[in-house]
Amino acid sequence: MSSQASGADQAAAAAAAERRRQLVNRLSSILSRYGLLLAFVIMIIAFSLAKPDAFPTTDNLKSILTAAAPALIIAAGLTVPLVMQDFDLSFGSMIGLAGGAAVVLQSQDGWAWGIALLVALGLGLAVGVANGFLIAYLGGSSFIITLAMGTVLVGIEYAFTDQKTIFSGVAQGYVDIGQGEFLGLNNQIWIAAGIAIVLWVLLDQSELGRYMYAIGGNPEAARLSGVRIRRIRLTGFVIVALCAAIVGILLTSQAASSVPNTGVPYLLPAFAAVFLGSAVFRPGEFNIPGTVVGVLFLGVIQTGLTMLQLETFVINLVQGGILIVAVLVSQLGQRAT
Amino acid sequence: MTTRGTRTGQPPTPLVSVSGLVKRYPGVLALDHAHWSIGAGQVMGLVGKNGAGKSTLIKILAGATHPDEGEIRLGGERVEIHTPHQATEMGLAFVHQELADVPNLTVAENVELGLGYPKRFGVLLDRRRLRAKVRDVLERLGAEDINPKALVSTLSVADQRLVMIARGIAADARLLVLDEPSASLANEEIEKLHGVVRGLAETGVAVVYVTHRLDEIFQITDWVSIMRDGKLVLACPTDDLDKASLIAHITGAAEVASEARERAVLGAERGEELLRVEGITSPGVVEDVSFGVRAGELLGIAGLVGSGRTELVRLIVGADRRPEGRIFVRGAEVRIHSPRDSRRHGIVLLPEDRRSQGAVMDFSIRKNITLPVLARFRPARTVPMPQVRRERAMAGDMVSRLGIKTSDIENPVRFLSGGNQQKVVLAKWLESGADVFIFDEPTHGIDVEGKGEVYRLMEELALAGHAVIFISSEFTELAGTCSRVLVIREGRLVGELTGDEITDQALVERCYEDAAA
Numbered sequence: 001m002s003s004q005a006s007g008a009d010q011a012a013a014a015a016a017a018e019r020r021r022q023l024v025n026r027l028s029s030i031l032s033r034y035g036l037l038l039a040f041v042i043m044i045i046a047f048s049l050a051k052p053d054a055f056p057t058t059d060n061l062k063s064i065l066t067a068a069a070p071a072l073i074i075a076a077g078l079t080v081p082l083v084m085q086d087f088d089l090s091f092g093s094m095i096g097l098a099g100g101a102a103v104v105l106q107s108q109d110g111w112a113w114g115i116a117l118l119v120a121l122g123l124g125l126a127v128g129v130a131n132g133f134l135i136a137y138l139g140g141s142s143f144i145i146t147l148a149m150g151t152v153l154v155g156i157e158y159a160f161t162d163q164k165t166i167f168s169g170v171a172q173g174y175v176d177i178g179q180g181e182f183l184g185l186n187n188q189i190w191i192a193a194g195i196a197i198v199l200w201v202l203l204d205q206s207e208l209g210r211y212m213y214a215i216g217g218n219p220e221a222a223r224l225s226g227v228r229i230r231r232i233r234l235t236g237f238v239i240v241a242l243c244a245a246i247v248g249i250l251l252t253s254q255a256a257s258s259v260p261n262t263g264v265p266y267l268l269p270a271f272a273a274v275f276l277g278s279a280v281f282r283p284g285e286f287n288i289p290g291t292v293v294g295v296l297f298l299g300v301i302q303t304g305l306t307m308l309q310l311e312t313f314v315i316n317l318v319q320g321g322i323l324i325v326a327v328l329v330s331q332l333g334q335r336a337t
Numbered sequence: 338m339t340t341r342g343t344r345t346g347q348p349p350t351p352l353v354s355v356s357g358l359v360k361r362y363p364g365v366l367a368l369d370h371a372h373w374s375i376g377a378g379q380v381m382g383l384v385g386k387n388g389a390g391k392s393t394l395i396k397i398l399a400g401a402t403h404p405d406e407g408e409i410r411l412g413g414e415r416v417e418i419h420t421p422h423q424a425t426e427m428g429l430a431f432v433h434q435e436l437a438d439v440p441n442l443t444v445a446e447n448v449e450l451g452l453g454y455p456k457r458f459g460v461l462l463d464r465r466r467l468r469a470k471v472r473d474v475l476e477r478l479g480a481e482d483i484n485p486k487a488l489v490s491t492l493s494v495a496d497q498r499l500v501m502i503a504r505g506i507a508a509d510a511r512l513l514v515l516d517e518p519s520a521s522l523a524n525e526e527i528e529k530l531h532g533v534v535r536g537l538a539e540t541g542v543a544v545v546y547v548t549h550r551l552d553e554i555f556q557i558t559d560w561v562s563i564m565r566d567g568k569l570v571l572a573c574p575t576d577d578l579d580k581a582s583l584i585a586h587i588t589g590a591a592e593v594a595s596e597a598r599e600r601a602v603l604g605a606e607r608g609e610e611l612l613r614v615e616g617i618t619s620p621g622v623v624e625d626v627s628f629g630v631r632a633g634e635l636l637g638i639a640g641l642v643g644s645g646r647t648e649l650v651r652l653i654v655g656a657d658r659r660p661e662g663r664i665f666v667r668g669a670e671v672r673i674h675s676p677r678d679s680r681r682h683g684i685v686l687l688p689e690d691r692r693s694q695g696a697v698m699d700f701s702i703r704k705n706i707t708l709p710v711l712a713r714f715r716p717a718r719t720v721p722m723p724q725v726r727r728e729r730a731m732a733g734d735m736v737s738r739l740g741i742k743t744s745d746i747e748n749p750v751r752f753l754s755g756g757n758q759q760k761v762v763l764a765k766w767l768e769s770g771a772d773v774f775i776f777d778e779p780t781h782g783i784d785v786e787g788k789g790e791v792y793r794l795m796e797e798l799a800l801a802g803h804a805v806i807f808i809s810s811e812f813t814e815l816a817g818t819c820s821r822v823l824v825i826r827e828g829r830l831v832g833e834l835t836g837d838e839i840t841d842q843a844l845v846e847r848c849y850e851d852a853a854a
Contacts, residue, residue, distance in 0.1 A: 018752070207711050207721040214708055217697035224656060224686060224694055225709040225765065226677040284699075 036280045040297050047304035054307055062185065068299035069188035070247045074266050075273040075291050076192075076199045077243025081142070081236035082274055082286045083203060084215045086135065088237060090146040091244040091270070093153035094127055095263025098248030100157045100166075103258035107169025117174065117249055124245025125238060127153065132234025154261060167257030178254030188250050195243065200288035208232065213285070269298055272322065298322070350413045352377045352543045353398070353429070353512050358407035360393050360567075367393040368404065369567035375512065375560075380534060380544045382558035382575065384551070384587055386810065390567040391547055395514055399431045400424040425451075430505025431514045438497055438504075440490035445471040447489050448503045474507045475499075477540075478533050495526035499533060506537070513537065514545040519553060531557045549641055551580055551849050565589050584849075588812065588841045608632030609667065611804040612684060612773045614653055617662035622648045623828045626662075630773065630804040635795060637819030638808045639844045645828035646808050647689055650775045654679035654686040666772075680709070683772035687762055687779060689808075695762035698751040702743060703732040705750050706764045735764040740790060763794060774798055775806040780814060792818050812844035824848060 048056040074091060081088050098120040105116035131149055134140045180187045203209035211232055214222040223229050244263065252258045276297060277290025301322065305315045354374035360367045368390045375381045385391050396402040398409070400418040408415055411427055418424050424431075438447045445464075446454075448471045455466040468485040475481050480499045489497060498518055505513050515534070519527045534544050534557055546558055554561055555575060563571045563586045571586050578586075613629035623645045630636045640646035652660040655673040664671055666682045673679045676686070688694035696705050707714065707728045714723040714731075732746045739760045743753060750761055759779060766774065776795060780788040795818065799805045809815050815822050816839045824832035824847040832847040 021752075201722075205722045207715075207723055210704065210708070210711055210723065214697050214700065214704075217699045218693070220694045221697050222708070224654075224676045224688060226680045227708070228677065 034280075036276060036293065036297065040293065040300070043297075043300060043304065047300070047307065051304075051307050055304065060303065064296075064299050064303050065189050066186040067303070068295050069186065069192035070250050071266060071269055071273065071299065072192040072292060072295045073195050073243050073250070074240075074247050075270040075277075075295050076196045076288055077240040078270050079274050079277070079286050079288055079291045080199060080203065080212065080239045081233070083209075083212045084233055084236050086142040086233055086236055088131065088146045088240045089143065089267065090127065090131060090150035090153060091240055092263040092265075092267040093150040093157070093261070094124060094241050094244035095248040095251065095266060096261045097127075097153045097157045098123055098245035099252035099262055100161045100248075100258050100260070102174070102249055103166050103170055103252050104160055106171055106174065107166055110169075113171035113174035120249055121242065121245050124241040124243075128238030128241030129234065131241065132237035135237065136230040136233035158260065161258065161260055163260045165257060165259050167255075170252070170256045174253050175256045176253075178250045178252075179256075188254070191246070191250065195246070196288055196292055199239070203288055208235070212236065216286075269295075269319070272319070273298055276322070351375060351410075352412060354410045355394070355397070356408055356410075358394065358397065358409075359405045360390075360397065360402065361405050366567050368397075368407075370407070371564070371567060371569050373562055373569050373572070375543045375545060377511065377541045377543050378538050379560050380538045380546060380558045382554040382561040383545050383547045383564070384549075384554060384561065384583070385564035386587060386812075389564040389587075391564050392516070393567075394564070395431065395516060395545075395547070398424065398429055398512075398514065425508055428509055428511035429514070430502075430508055430510035430512065431516070432498060432501040432505065432518060433516050438489050438500060440488070442489060443485065444475075444483055444487050444489055444492070444500055444503075445485035447500055448474060448485075448507050450504070452508055471503070471507070474503045477506060477536075478503055479536050480529075480533060493526070495522045495530065498522075498530065502533060502537075506542075510542060512543045512545070514547070516547045517549065518546070519548060519550060527553070549849060551583055554583065555580070563587055584842060584845050588845050608634070608802065608804075610665075611667060612653075613665040613668075615663045615665070617649065617652055617660050617664075619648065619652055619658065619660045621828075623652060623660065626825070626828075626830050628823055628830065628833075630806055632772070632802045632804055633799055634821065635799045635805045635807060635819050637815040637822035637839070638806060638825060639810070639812055639815050639822050639848055640808070640825035641810055641848050644825050644848070646825045647777055648828075649825065650686055650777060650806070650808065651688075654684055654775065656686065680769065680771070683770070684775070685709075685766045685769055685771040685773070686775045687766055687777060689777040689781065691758050691762045695765075696750045696758055699749050701749055702736065702741065702746045702753070702761055703728055705761050706732045706735050709765055709769050731768065732764075735767065739764055739767075739794070759791070763791070767794075767798075771803070773804045773806070775808070777808045778810070779807070780809070780811065788814065810848075812841045812848075815839065815844060816841050 044056075054060060074095070078088060078091065101123055102113075102116045102120040105111040105119060106113050111119075127149065131142075131146055134145045134149075135142045176187075178186075178188060182190055203212065211222065211227045214225070214227060215229055215232060219229055247266065248263060251262050273294030274286055274291050276294035277288075277292070278284060278286045280290040280293050281287055282290065298319070301318065302315070305318060351374035354372075356372045358368045358371045358373075371390060371394060373394065383391055383394075393402070397404050398418065400421045400423050403419070409418060410416065416427065418427065418429075439450065442450070445468045449467060455463040455470065457463045471485040472481070475483050475485065478499060480496070480503070483492070483496055483499060489500060492500065502513065502515070502518075518530055522530065531553075534546065538544055546553070548554065558575045561571075561573065561575045561578065561583070562569055563583070565587065566589075570589070608631045610629045610631050613627075615627045617626045618624055626649055628636075638646050638649075648657070651657045653664065653673070655675045655678050659674060664673055666684070671678075671682050673682065673684075679685070692698065697708070700708070703725075707723070711723050712721070714727045715721055716724050729746065735741070736743065736746055741753070741757050741760045741764070743757065750758055753761065759781075763776075763779065774795075776791075779791050779795075792814065795805050795807055807815065807819060819839060821833065821835045822839050822844065823830055824834070824844060826848055834843060834847075
């Protein structure tokens with residue numbers, strides 16, 4: 001029979017094991033924390049060397065930021081329900097619905113653009129409440145409900161746009177939102193920055209944000225602690241749907257027109273950015289600063305690869321591959337914590 | 338203890354034997370150099386309180402967990418069981434209390450699941466041969482009334498258990514472990530089950546029968562093993578024992594009577610009745626439970642796992658579907674629809690399963706402790722942005738007050754030991770301003786020292802004028818701390834003990850059977 005270690009020895013061994021584990025954790029969290037930032041920097045240097053005349057310029061920076069702004073708005077919004085382990089797959093269709101509604105109301109019904117804009121935001125609110133009610137109150141799976149909701153929203157959009165591109169009758173005031181500049185930067189950049197800051201404060205600094213992370217970590221513990229789980233989950237769906245409505249407005253205002261189903265191309269990049277972001281700053285946790293880095297990372301890749309004049313299929317392969325790697329890296333971080 | 342285990346009746350080479358088994362979980366020694374053996378054709382009762390080590394022993398045999406020390410022998414040869422699949426191949430079969438069948442498959446498909454269905458042309462499932470094979474197995478069990486073609490979801494719980502047993506037989510099991518097989522069965526169903534067990538034993542299968550119903554031990558087993566505190570304390574022919582001595586060995590009353598702690602003089606001066614429940618009922622789970630608890634009182638609720646004790650308190654705090662019955666706080670009737678309502682009325686539950694209910698494991702100690710009282714850290718009434726500096730001060734205070742061992746309050750709770758995790762869950766509620774604290778198995782998985790601290794904490798709360806409800810299936814600790822203990826069995830209150838009546842033995846008797854039996 002083996003001898004039984006004394007209590008003191010056991011405690012010392014446990015403490016040593018604990019220290020070792022903490023060291024390993026720290027190393028792997030540093031790796032996953034700075035790995036993405038490192039890759040980001042290397043990429044910028046590589047593109048700058050490959051296209052020294054086109055890539056590292058102020059104009060290019062501005063254009064990357066402008067293109068990234070709507071992506072940032074939707075990715076930041078998506079971060080909120082994801083923190084609570086809720087998926088939203090309907091925001092792509094919500095973008096199209098909001099943009100389409102705002103444009104149709106101006107061009108076909110002759111409404112003032114301000115009212116049309118408010119109606120588009122109202123649609124976002126309504127869809128968010130509907131998603132949240134079906135999922136948080138009636139217990140539907142967020143994955144399936146929002147997927148179905150997306151289909152419904154596309155149907156509604158097609159019903160009043162007739163699947164047509166509309167490029168007449170858009171008010172100048174409306175167009176100025178997406179095309180205008182402030183302090184030399186496109187308005188969209190300022191709007192995106194504002195939304196990102198508000199959502200960062202919400203998730204990182206507010207009570208509500210703490211409750212959201214608690215729901216994501218252990219909904220039952222949160223509920224027994226007196227957190228209003230259903231109401232807060234519903235709030236998450238409202239936030240992402242409102243962000244989608246804002247993106248819909250910005251895209252149609254910038255283009256001064258509405259194209260059917262504009263939002264769907266934003267679906268995958270938004271998820272990719274949020275998951276990439278969960279590998280930085282707070283590994284394994286969705287967080288807004290991480291999402292910002294994720295969006296910029298994808299924006300730089302997109303612009304860089306386009307400048308290298310690669311074929312579309314290569315761009316697809318690279319973007320899809322990066323999402324897969326990002327998810328794995330964030331899982332690594334999760335295991336470490 | 339093995340020497341005692343090899344008395345008359347035990348074959349020279351046992352079918353399965355274990356020796357020196359040690360299994361440590363963080364903060365608890367689940368098996369402490371346990372020895373145990375069983376021979377072919379034996380029906381062995383395995384009894385002991387919750388946490389005595391029975392389920393750990395079974396899990397090790399099933400390959401679901403691995404011992405830290407010790408050896409397992411099968412037919413005299415040393416074996417290592419790494420996976421459940423290996424256990425099956427060695428002829429060890431397990432029927433767990435929770436049914437592990439696949440409800441949307443037929444009886445036949447379940448029985449042969451994973452054993453390799455008979456095939457036609459090497460690929461197509463041969464349903465006819467499958468059914469014939471399973472019909473043979475069921476006949477061997479004496480359960481030929483079960484139709485192999487029936488969907489398992491259409492069977493009664495009793496028949497589903499027989500299907501699980503049939504599965505073991507189909508896999509040529511030499512050892513069959515039945516974990517509480519009679520739970521939720523009616524009397525005639527239990528008789529049928531016993532018939533099956535006896536029949537199997539006659540064909541040489543060794544059967545381990547785990548049960549909390551002591552009468553069953555005398556009805557069905559021919560040998561009994563009693564575990565306590567991770568050790569086998571007695572193995573002998575069932576006929577050598579009577580019920581009283583069985584209970585005495587289960588509780589260790591013979592040895593620990595003198596260890597009983599001096600009961601705190603609490604609730605002597607009866608305070609105001611802070612909480613009263615009347616006729617709490619949730620059909621099939623809790624039936625017509627009424628009681629009250631006063632300020633300064635430490636009220637115990639004794640009950641075994643599955644007796645309805647946890648369900649009862651979850652109903653009271655609104656964690657589950659709203660029950661029938663009425664709840665009064667300080668004499669006024671209140672409606673409680675959610676844990677949030679319950680908190681507002683000053684009643685908090687410290688749940689049994691801290692991993693799944695008590696703590697957010699990835700949250701830091703600080704964030705867990707402040708979660709229920711987060712609004713207190715606002716810089717101004719209308720600004721819902723908690724001030725981390727003040728949170729830290731409060732959490733740091735609780736950590737030192739409860740002696741939570743950690744280097745940093747920003748460490749995730751996941752990294753703490755079981756006992757320290759439990760203390761974090763306690764800390765969450767201490768400052769919540771509640772009047773009534775309900776502790777559901779607060780010492781579960783905590784070492785002896787930690788247990789002492791939890792008792793002290795509950796006593797302090799009571800002394801400070803709160804009402805404390807302490808649920809436990811470790812009856813010595815109830816006997817040591819409470820001034821009054823309610824006993825719950827099968828969802829009903831079946832007894833109330835006060836003062837010196839509260840002994841481990843009295844509680845065991847009431848929890849298992851009517852005291853008269």
